[in-house]
Amino acid sequence: MKLNDLNTNPWTLARRAEKMNPSVIREILKVTEKPGIISFAGGLPSPRTFPVSAFSEACAKVLREDGQAALQYAASEGYGPLREAVASQLPWLVDPAQVLITTGSQQGLDLVAKVLVDAGSRILVETPTYLGALQAFSPMEPEVVSVDSDAEGVDVDDVAAKAGTGASRARFLYVLPNFQNPTGRTMSEARRAALSARAAQLGLPLIEDNPYGDLWFDAPPPLPLTARNPEGCIYLGSFSKVLAPGLRLGFVVAPRHVMPKLLQAKQAADLHSPSFNQRMVAEVMKHGFLDRHVPTIRALYKSQRDAMLAALSKEMAGLGVQWNTPDGGMFLWARLPQGMDAVALLPKAVAKNVAFVPGAAFYADNPDPRALRLSFVTASVDQINTGIAALAEAIREARGA
């Protein structure tokens, strides 16, 4: 190496950075940005659900009545009234002191990893699991172990088999029990009861991620795992799906043993989440706003899910494609016939102006090449009909090829 080269690139990357790769989904989303494409790929809430006028009023009020405080540095824990509002809306007894406001629930995952994961620590995840969680945990260099899972959630015996002992004892099991990203599946009441009991018996902490729980269609999902054993669980929530993602606000509910460390990690990460945004959301949430607003999101997303199910039944007939029926959330999980590969199908679909995310992106190991994730919330019903027909056509051609 010439001295000149050394001068040009003096940077030595950390080991974790060498392993970082661009998000597969991010790369896919770039491909799907061509004009006119119908995208079932992104995990974007429908912007029709954003309460723009409520935010306008809240902004004006916060700046008029409390502008200087809203624009000043603030406590790392979060804005008191927002922490209280979060605590009071959760279905178990939560002390607001156990609530930490985060810069989206993604940051909650980053903080959890910083506080609980050493290089080489074993952590357990569902099969498949949320890709963003894998990305957030990865910088702390865990050993990620996938737990067998079915339509009701993780296999509790496999959790016990993989929980490990001694130095290889898992630091936690990460689960997304309601309308999971990517599968849309929900952990049943029986599975929750069994997992909660077994985790307590094993001394296995649970990280429960619940960004979609409020988006149920016919009936609310069963009680959260954290409600069953608050001292053994960290619960992550988000305002992104019930209000809007662009404010980047989420929260963590953590037990007393962990909260002080999460708070210190939060302070080191970004001092605090935007005080202005926290006051806006606290203002919008007053007087039962969510009780009126969230049902409108549920109704919209249910009608979109129904449209996608109907289009799949019509267009996929005879193609050997399988799919599930999510009870809420934003995603539906489909499986191509034996021998087909969703990654290979994607460019053929994009050529027909429709996009999805290959399911392989969501597995910590042993990906299922036949799986694909379809979001039913961003596209309109007309687009869903056109897009599913195009997807069926792409599958038909790929089968014939």
Added chain:
Amino acid sequence: MKLNDLNTNPWTLARRAEKMNPSVIREILKVTEKPGIISFAGGLPSPRTFPVSAFSEACAKVLREDGQAALQYAASEGYGPLREAVASQLPWLVDPAQVLITTGSQQGLDLVAKVLVDAGSRILVETPTYLGALQAFSPMEPEVVSVDSDAEGVDVDDVAAKAGTGASRARFLYVLPNFQNPTGRTMSEARRAALSARAAQLGLPLIEDNPYGDLWFDAPPPLPLTARNPEGCIYLGSFSKVLAPGLRLGFVVAPRHVMPKLLQAKQAADLHSPSFNQRMVAEVMKHGFLDRHVPTIRALYKSQRDAMLAALSKEMAGLGVQWNTPDGGMFLWARLPQGMDAVALLPKAVAKNVAFVPGAAFYADNPDPRALRLSFVTASVDQINTGIAALAEAIREARGA
């Protein structure tokens, strides 16, 4: 351990978390929250400088014209027009593609550490240095080495002596050249030229943190280090001191070799900084707003610095206290006479209704027990006069004791 205990606390903390401690400053600020206290302790910009009405207009406009996009998920890099505005205001040629918008410049420090620091990696810092940087770097478990520093900045020969070789080669030197937190000192032009040349020769990357650079009083500070060698430096900037901290917006300017990894770390940390806040700031910055607004902050802070210097000259006469004269920023650095200890002085000062931060908090090692940091921007001129008199009285009593 009884099984019951195991069930109650199943949490194993990461090694880095065991080492996390509450911020000394945070604990001090709690002590100083008693009513009626005059605080020179916090690093809070004067809320009188926050352009509340400009933000009100910008909020309303963003939500009216672009509400759905402002509230949706967005690119991890940041909002294009804001990245362009940042690039165009910097005093060297910056491609907007090299600008990453962060959740405050504190997050820039977190991302830099994630991408560049392995456990045990040597990093160099000034003596003393910004406490928040030590906190942000600490989770990646570096070996932090303090470089000798004087009133003009780091000792360049000591940088070379401590840069290390082979596996112990320092990953970077972290510097805050303009109106440093905590000392208020500015790195001279001669020192910048020498450091820039020596760092390039050593292949030592520089992390240049510049939150206060726009807050100069009589003349702008010398050209940033990054402007002299953009491929060898990462530059961190902030909107907290020129607009408002409560929006939590800062930025990183990074060379091509490092930017993709910083971006991936950013995505894993919080997906992106709030799109709404980014659009608000881009809107406020239009039509040269900062060119009109920042001079008003400079004038205010200069008058407050002058008031504190005058009060110190008057009240500390004969007490053997030394202090410097910062050319900008928010902080002044003082030193108690031989034999006195700033930590021991603090409760005596608080008893007289005045607070400061003991300088010891800002040293990676070998703290100077006599140093203290005084912020001159949060208190009013009247409070500065009263508070410095009270501080002098506390020193007088402590000397006599």
